[in-house]
Amino acid sequence: MLQSKANWQFKQLGNNKRLINELTGITPVVGELLVQRGITTAEAANQFLSPDIKNLHNPINITSIEKAAERVKQAISMNEKILVFGDYDADGVSSTTVMLKALEELGADCDYYIPNRFTEGYGPNEAAFREAQKNGYKVIITVDNGIAAVHEASIAKQLGIDLIITDHHEVQTELPDAYAILHPKCSPDYPFDELAGVGVAFKFAEQLLGYFPKHLLDLVAIGTIADMVPLVDENRIFAYYGLHALTITKNPGIRALKAVCKIEGNVTEEDVGFLIGPRLNAVGRLQDADLAVQLLMTDDPILAEEMAAEVQGINVRRQEIVNQIVKEADAMVNGKPDGVIIVAKAGWNEGVLGIVASKLVRKYDRPAIVLTEKQGTGEVKGSARSIPAFDLFKNCMKIRELFTHFGGHSQAAGMTMPAENVALIQENLNEFIHEELTEDDFKQAIEINAMLQLTDVNEVLVDEINRLAPFGMNNPKPVFAIKEIPADARQIGAKKNHLKLLFKEDDVQVEGIGFSMGDLHAYITPHTPLTVVGELGINEWNGNRKAQIVLQDMKIDDWQLYDQRGKKKTELLPHPNEVVVVLANEAQPVHLNASQITYETDIAELQKIDVLYIYDLPTNEDRLKEIIQKTEPKNIHACFTIENSTYLTAFPTREEFIWFYALVRKRKMIDLKQEMQIIMNAKGWTKERIIFISKVFFELGFVKIENGVVHVNSNPVKKDLSESPSYQERLNQIQIEKDLYYSNYEQLKSWFENCMNRVERPKEEVTNGL
Template sequence: MLHSKAKWEFAEKQDSTIDLQDDTFKLSPIIKELLLQRGITTSEAASLFLSPDITTLHSPGGLAAVNKATERIQMAITKQEKILIYGDYDADGVSSTTVLLKALQELGADCDYYIPNRFSEGYGPNETAFREAFDHGFRLIITVDTGIASVHEASVAKELGIDLIITDHHEVQEQLPDAFAVIHPKCSPDYPFKELAGVGVAFKLAEHLLGYFPKHLLEFVAIGTIADLVPLVKENRILAYHGLRALTASDNPGIKALKKICKIEGRVTEEDVGFLIGPRINAVGRLQDADLAVQLLMTEDQVEANQLAEEIQLLNQERQQIVNDIVKEAEKLVHSDRVKSVIIVAKEGWNEGVLGIVASKLVRKYDRPAIVLTIKPDTSEVKGSARSIPAFDLFSNGMKVRELFTHFGGHSQAAGMTLPRENLESLEESLNKIIQEELTEDDFKQVIKISNTISVADINEELLKEIDKLAPFGMKNPKPVFEVNDIPFESRQIGSNQSHLKLLFKKDNVMLEGIGFGMGELRPYITPHTAISLVGELGINEWNGNKKIQLVLQDMRIESWQLFDHRGKKNADISPFLDNSKRNLLLSNRSTKLYSDVDQVAFSAELSSLTEIDVLYVYDLPPDLSQFKEIIRKTNPANIHVCYYVEDSTYLKSFPSREEFKWYYALLLKRKVVDMKQEMTAIMNTRGWSKERIIFMSKVFFELGFVTIENGVIHLNPQPLKKDLQDSPLYQDRIKRAEIEKTLYYSNYNELKEWFSNCMDYLESAKEEVAHGL
């Protein structure tokens, strides 16, 4: 058995009485099931989901205060007042700034933008920036993707005589800022959709200002919406769907330069935005001012755009190296043998711009919420980011200890914070207490939500095309994860470091390739003719014009018992398989202990002293098959490793026949006395027997009392008792030994596995744990 790393949750089978019927969409049963899982139960709803319609978007007029804000902005444009767009330094903030800046420029506004420096100013509006804006003649400030927690800054703006319009989508805190207008879906009772990204809110304001639907801004909306990981359902799905098409056909010099640097050709997907475009835009604000990213999206000059994209590419490479270095340092601060319910690590000098990424990597490694902070010795504060596991809401639980923070904000799965250094211990104690009260041990395990179980024969390019109609995928519309259970006809490790696993399956002329990135270490745990349960996402691997259907693995498990065959290897090394979390037992007739940390017993051990185990390692052939069967039944192993080596084989030596015994006895009867020192060679030559064969037959006769042997001279017993060859213990032992070798050593893999299976009547009641290993 190979246990899965994560907890597998299968989607509930949907009500089969609901039937999606639509002549426009000929849907397979698998896709119908996926639609039903998404709450789509009618043909009309399926049509809207599979072909998102821009005309079904809600009117921006439903957002509270949008009319008031629009009137104030239009007045500023008319009077040529200076307008400042105050943005954020991530991809959502940069795209929000770009959307509103382009809209205001189109309307002829006297406008500029400002994005705070992450390192010197931190997140969100700040008093110094507002006072400088006032000194530069700005009397209207519009925030995008930020501001909902800026209570103090709003009061500063009011004191200065600046009208502050806040557009944001982050979680609303206890007190709303006293701004001129707050445009926020969650502060808008009449607006049906509450999950817009910051760029989605900015786009709605831009649409209201322009008086028409600005399709030319959709490409920027797609970047912010996808990169900010908001739910890709309803309005966000429509905006992302059409925004990706706009990105594909974009004439924007900055977008074209980004696509070139990312090597994106043809259709732009949500994965291109999430893994290539978004991280590069984010990299700018993580290492320096985010202005460079806004300049890239705003420039009309392709040469300038190419140069800016190259700069951004270099920043992204630098960001990747910084992340790798901090992750290594952070892991050294985490004591893996006693990881608490929450991981909090802090160190002076860490770049605060990448700490969210570091926290994400720690969450994936340790399955715990993680807070990663940089220590600021000049202020005696710590500042950084947190990421969480699905079962723990960071924002709501962080708000329970809000008094510990100087600044705090974010979402259920991600947060940013600043706090006095002396509060770190209290924060750790408080969060540990909350987590221990709220979560169970199962809550810490990664969860893989599986859409359906399908067979290899179900998988074809037509199915992949249908799945693609469900895109773009993201939060609340995840890419389907399928379980496939089958026996691979090939498994191997690939990659320069052999770190990846490749499996090949074939069913009814359908070929499926399974690829597990970073799962190469599991190859030794795959045994012949054994079905494997795999979970992963389906896709197409295209190389040199050849297309292969591929299952990109997320996890795997083997639910049947396994036999690991190391026979014929002298001193086989089982150390790579040893797992101290498992109950291991080694069977051997040797007096020396083979592995210091593994219990070792002889075949002669009292059965009453044995207990149930997980893995049995058999290092020598047993002296008795029946005794060996009893040991297996008593210990109930889930997996068995056979590691024995036969140097002097009994089975390979042909067994003397009764006719041979008769001939040899007749010789002794005739001669009465035979001196083997003198006559051994003659007998060997006459019969073509080996020396060992003659000695064996002589010893059998001796045991039966037919002869006596003294100093190599055989004397016939003139009056022996009548006995059968079977009465000789040596004769019996040789038959038994040969049978043991034949059964356990010279059998093929399938024969040996069948023999063990017949000993394992306990397997039906075996229970599986959810953990990697054996």
Template sequence: MLRSKAKWNFVQGEEHSLPIDDSLSSLTQQLLRQRGIHTKEAAEQFLSPQLQQLHDPMLMNDMDKAVERVKDAISKGERILVFGDYDADGVSSTAVMMETLRELGAEVAYYIPNRFTEGYGPNEEAFRNAKEEDVALIITVDTGIAAHHEAKVAKELGIDLIITDHHEVQESLPEAYAIVHPKCSSSYPFQELAGVGVAFKFAHALLGDFPKHLLDLVVIGTIADLVPLHDENRVLSYYGLQALSRSVRPGFQALRQLCGIEGPLTEEDIGFAIGPRINAVGRLQNASPAVELLLTEDDDEAAYLANQIQELNQERQQIVADIAKEAETMLDAEGDDLPSVIVVAKEGWNQGVLGIVASRLVRRFDRPVIVLTIDPETETAKGSARSIDAFDLFTNCMQIRDLFTHFGGHAQAAGMTLPVENVDTVRAALSQQANEQLHPDDFREVLSIDGTLDLSQVSLDTIDEINQLAPFGMGNPKPLFCIDRSAPAEIRQIGSNLNHLKMKFKDDKNELDAIGFGLGELYTKLAPQSAMTTVGELSINEWNGRKKPQFMMKDIRVDEWQLFDLRGSRHLKKAVTTVPQDNAVAVFFHPVTAEHEWVWEYFDVLQIEDEEMVEELPLDEVDHLILMDLPQSLDRLATLVQNMNPKNIHACYRTDDAAFLKTVPTRDHFKWFYAMLLKRKQLHLEKEGPKLAAHKGWSKDAVEFISNVFFELEFVKIENGLVTLNSNPSKKDLSESALYQSKHEYVNVEQTLYFSSYRQLKSWFDEQMNRVVQAKEEVTNEP
């Protein structure tokens, strides 16, 4: 057996549903139903979004007031400051607003706070500096909804403040001139826009006409900020990806070249290439170069800025790796006593990358994580948090809001500042809340599986059709499918570090290659012939102009017990020492030899010397039963297996002197030997035995075996190697000889356990396992 790493939730579809569109495959129609789409019209709108599906920006609260104030400022020649944020959403929001206001002829500049010296969001000093620069109007983008103090400062300074934001609204709203925020607008139909989406709506309202030329900017923040990709976000990202693919902005062209992106862009290009590079700037320094990259019209400047950003991204990657390694070492030292919510803090950690580190730790430890850097001078801790699906960070942190100096964010991500003395209190409080709210299974990553896949359903056309559901992301995840209980025709490790897994699934007519990046460690935990269930995504692999369907594995489980066949292995120690040591038992039926003394270092060892020891073993399930040698009888092993009911059996035994391969004396052999003694009266085993064996084509051991069986049955006497007949032998059958029975039993043991095929050996163990199940059922059904 192998437990899946993640918790699997199968998305339930409606049974007996009417077809949505006969032109679509049944698989695509199933995916549409699971996304709440049940009519042909709704399917057409989803698969082919239209810009007309976007909502009127004037439905948003304070939009008319904000538009009027900006136009008034432009007409009066007042200076406007766009106050942005340092992530990809904030940077693209700033670029959207700057380009819009410049197009309208405004006297405008932008300002993005330094993460390290100013922290997140608007701040008083920046506002006072703006006043000295004669700024009359400040417009925030992707920030500001928690800026209560700064709003009061702006009012005192005589600066009008327009807040455009999308983050969660706290207990009260700042006293701003206008707040353009979908969550503050009950009449606005969609409340999940990214910060750049809100800025885009504001731009639409200011320009009067739909700003198609800004779609290449709006898609960056929309996808990078992980907002749900449905409703307006789907339309904006759908058309935004097309616009970005065609964009001639020098900054985008330079980024494309650096990232090695060719052809139409996808959401993955933004999520894994463009977004992280834009984010890297604000994580390590002031984010202004990222804004300039998006706005520049000069090719040389774009190339220079893109290279600068590339270097910063490489530096960011190394810093993340170093901090993550430090944090993991600290947490590993705590062993299995980790709290339900991890809070890890250290002086000197780079504040800008702590969100990425937190995400890595969530994946490693399967629980919410807060990562903080400590400033010893101010005695404050500042950092970021990431959560698991089942734990709402924002709601739970708001319950202890008084412990934070600053706090803001979403259900799955947040940022905070707090006194160092409160760190332990926050850890304890959030862990207690998690313990009260969550079940142990909630701490596992959740994979939502759209359906079970048959190999006959997989084709390039089907995959192309499914890809019409893109762009994928939050709220519209890439479909996950399950290949149920199928033994791969091929399984191997690949990659320079053997950290990836490759399989091939086959049936009578179809085959499908499967790749599991980062799943290489499962190789030793999967018996190749096991029927395993895999979860993954369908994709297309293109190589040398040839396209093939491909299954990108995300998780694997094996529901039945597994047999690992290591019989006669020359690399036994290397293979066995990869077996997990927890709840594993190595069994010897004979005294442990020097060759196998190493086993004691890795596993609990059980030496079974006789039948009574097996029968007296307590009934106890083990994860791994490691059989190091052959038993004297099949019954002895059967009793052991039935008592231990193992999830995995490792057959590690070998035989160097196989009885099965030798000539085992039959009754005719015994009959001839006895007749020979009647005629000759005696036989000297040492002097005459080899000649007799050669004459009959037997082994010397066979002659000695027959003699000893006759001796045990009192048919003959053996004195100093001389075999003579008893004058008055007892009447006994050969089967009454323990030596005869033992020999035939051991031959049966070798034939069944060693010289059998994998399928035959698995079948024999299956029989023993089934007896365990039957015994449990009998106990359960007792009156």
């Protein structure tokens, strides 16, 4: 039995028969997936499966967008300078590019400014605004930031700058006094409030240009997918058409970026989320983000290739820095944290702290705040990531006064605070988290859409599921469960750190691949069903396409037998809860972290356990049966070895007993000290065989033995050979070795199952006797 690492949550089944009847060409599985996403009508299903640009909302419904557009057009007509104030992540960089391209198309006198993460931090700042005023800027348009810039908005007003804020981040208690705020969450008449920063910038660009700027959709896809906003409603349409735009893009910068990412063919959401987005983010994490904007803005293919190569180098350096900080932070955590993880150290690169926090969350299933000390200020600054069950934004806002700066979402935030407040913040957050969550909430949760039969899994189903793409927040890639006995299981990879399974049924073959799950190979036992959960996909190799499941977790519900018989060294597997070791004698070493019992331990003292390691064979099978029945182990490790096997030593036949007894009766007495070798030579017997036969006859009263001399008993009582204790003990030992040591795996497992089911094995019939 193997526990899953995550909480498995099966989605409720919905009634999709009517929907399937109304739609042609969809499988029952896909119909169920649509219902689980709240899609219950044919019209909604068609809109979801075939997103249409016509279903995008009119930007006119965003509060103040007309006012903002009129001000920008006025600035253009009066030749006033306009500054686009961006952000240094992929959403911010793509937002900046969208706004710049729209303004340039309108003939604006414009430029952009992205604050340096290390010297200025996130969002607008007074110094930058004052510098902009000195340089003659009359209008500042923020993209992907600004909703928390209360102080900076007042400064802009004092400086005579009209500040237009376009943002999508969480709205805080006080709104900035800006010329205009374009924010879906501040727009009661706008039907969708989950746009990314680039989505808001695109809406403003559309309003400014007076037409739908389809040529900017490749940029919209990058920011929308990379910022992990819910891929539903407008975001789904942006991602759907934007990925196609990325596939056929003529933007030299994006083409060069695709080349260094080795992206060929159709661009997918995984390409953006794991390849394009991280590289654009890397620039702003290690230096100012100007290079990323310049890459997306350039029209020169040669220059684009040079800049893309530089971006690639920065990303490699970013990965090295992250790995080092993770190693140091992990050492600080030093075990299983109780509540919220907070680690801080001078010298850590603040640009990558969000990535470090994410890695700590994945490892420890706890929210993590990773901070670096700001030299000479007495403050620390960093990023936070959370677990799904804990709203980090809401809980940090309860103690907002302890932060110098704070902003973000429920699952991610950025912050600055006085160093002396760190302990108090951790104390408060720990109190909040333990009030809200149970122990199960700390485990990662996997939502499973359906249990599939192996015969359900094929290329057709995978292609049908892909009609639900692009996948992302609020439209996750479906996860399925399959319960089967694997035909093959092995570790793969240079370090054997990946797990590969093969499931077979009739003509159906499905492979399972578990990345970084190689350690679970040791827990797989023969003929035992596994329940695996994961995403379905297609594995293409040398032109062959096969359906596969990419594993996320695994569990085993049945009890398991681990066959370690005859091994010189027992493989100790870390099982949860208690481990009990059965030993034949007290002298043997005790298994680590285990209770120790022997075959003489009082049965009444035993309790149910998870794991039972059996190091030595019993002298009585019934005794082992009693222990199994009392402890009801979920996992049994058979670890016994035999040095001198009774089973492999030939048992004297009935004829051999008769021959030896006839010899004694004829001779009346035999001095074994003198005649042992003669008998051994004559019969080809071993010394031990002759001694055993003599002992059996002695125990039955057929002979007397004095000083190695065997005397016949003239009036023996007729008895069966099995009445001899030595004879019976040897038969018993043979049966024990046969059942428990020389049996094959299936026979041994059946023996233990009979113990658990309290099924008694039939008594052995007497086969030898006089």
